[in-house]
Amino acid sequence: MQLIVRRARRRGTAEPCDIGIAEGAIVAVAPVIGDRAAREIDAGGRLVTPPFVNPHVHLDKARLGEVMRPNRSQTLQEAIEITWDFKRTYPEADIVARAGAVIEMGVREGALAVRAFADVGTVGGLVPVRGLLALRARYADLVRIQVVAFPQEGLLRDPGAETLLREAMALGADVIGGLPWYEMTDEDARRHVDIVFAIAREHDADVHMLVDDTDDANSRSLEYLAVKTLREGYGGRVSASHCGALAAYNDTYAAKVIGLVKDAGITIVSNPHISLVLAGRRDREPVRRGITRVRELLRAGVNVASGQDDVDDPYYPFGRASQLEVALFAAHAAHLTYPDELETVFDMVTVNAARAMRLPRYGLEPGCAGDLLVWDAPGVKEALTRQRPPSHVVRGGAVVAQTTVTSELITSGAGAA
Ligand SMILES: [Zn+2]
Structure with missing residues (x-):
């Protein structure tokens, strides 16, 4: 065998087990594996999980925070304009360099699958999508990257974007993006959804x-997206991110929309740390949290995932490409703190996100890809609390990253202040 992880504690199981990987795939999970492997890791009863999956991140904008001018008006509008300034001139190689640094940061944190959004529109043309396609090729052996062709300035609002979107898909983008709520009218928002589905059909994508990313209860594109998904028979192939307006709807209408989302088989991706920062800015007290109805969606049986969204860009100044950090934010922002709820937030950055990206062979069963994380923690709660990277990140049976954390308390002994 290529690799055996010994005494691994899988989530939901009391007894440690050995996990054996051969030719890039998990081939054995047993109390004790008698064979030897080229490399062995003794997990010593610590937690072992499948890798993190980040279903939403804007890698074309990542780390612009290091070089951008200050946002003097401290408004979202100026953040958008700062981004435009870059998009008018930045070269493909610049995107690959910045995005590559984030991919490598993410691998150290255990993210082996990433859905990366590339702006497509008349401001930046196809440069961002070309950059992220080059990134996908460069890191193909390390990370599964899906490139989303994303009309950041709208389709009806940005004449020419529809043609560019088709070209982006023809270039090889994996997923077709959308931003219906950003259009000028409800009519245009529906037309936007229709155009996106037409292109999706053309490319079987x-x-x-990104849906209703606003505090405005009049933003109702999630309802139309759900109905469109049902009518197109596209269940399981559609994700909607943010959906902040769902939190602002009255409870009766919200329940109806959640029912439609469930029936349509749509994944909701809530990026709660970003929503906490960007939503509710115009509220006087009490200020809304801006998080979509995560608990209600989960209770209804909707697949809910969480992503990093932004890493140090004009919209958000932080981000370590750590899905463990994202999960911790989700626990706080969505009120998920009881033991079974902590397992749920871990699902949101692992198995639920993998379902959104339709990743094959994801898990820790024989037949799954030989990808896993060994944690310096006995369980999910401790991993979330400690916020340390995995001690070992394994892809295809090979250790691709490892982290050792050392800390020493220097004290003169009892009574030291
Ligand atoms: Zn986003």
């Missing part, structure tokens, strides 16, 4: 839209 999955759909991932």
Whole structure:
């Protein structure tokens, strides 16, 4: 065998087990594996999980925070304009360099699958999508990257974007994006959804839209997206991110929309740390949290995932490409703190996100890809609390990253202040 992880504690199981990997795939999970492997890792009863999956991140904008001018008006509008300034001139190689640094940061944190959004529109043309396609090729052996062709300035609002979107898909983008709520009218928002589905059909592509990313209860594109998904028979292939307006709807209408989302088989991707920062800015007290109805969606049986969204860009100044950090934010922002709920937030950055990206052979069963994380923690709660990277990140049976954390308390002994 290529690799055996010994005494691994899988989530939901009391007894440690050995996990054996051969030719890039998990071939054995047993209390004790008698064979020897070229490399062995003794997990010593610590937690072992499948890798993190980040279903939503804007890698074309990542780390612009290091070089951008200050946002003097401290508004979202100026953040958008700062991004335009870059998009008018930045070269493909610049995107690959910045995005590559984030991919490598993410691998150290255990993210082996990433859905990366590339702006497509008349401001930046196809440069971002070309950059992220080059990135996908460069890191193909390390990370599964899906590139989303994303119309950041709208389709009806940005004449020419529809043609560019088709070209982006023809270039090889994996997923078709959308931003219906950003259009000028409800009519245009529906037309936007229709255009995206037409292109999705042409390329047999999955759909991932940013939906109702606003506190405005009049923003109702999630309802139309759900109905469209049902009518197109596209269940399981559509994700909707943010959906902040769902939190602002009255409970009766919200329940109806959640029912439609469930029936349509749409994944909701909530990026709660970003929503906490960007939503509710115009509220006087009490200020809304801006998080979509995560608990209600989960209770209804909807697949809910969480992503990093932004890494040090004009929209958000932080981000370590750590899905463990994202999960911790989700626990706080969505009120998920009881033991079974902590397992749920871990699902949101692992198995639920993998379902959104339709990753094959994901898990820790024989037949799954030989990808896993060994944690310096006995369980999910401790991993979330400690916020340390995995001690070992394994892809295809090979250790691709490892982290050792050392800390020493220097004290003069009892009574030291
Ligand atoms: Zn986003």
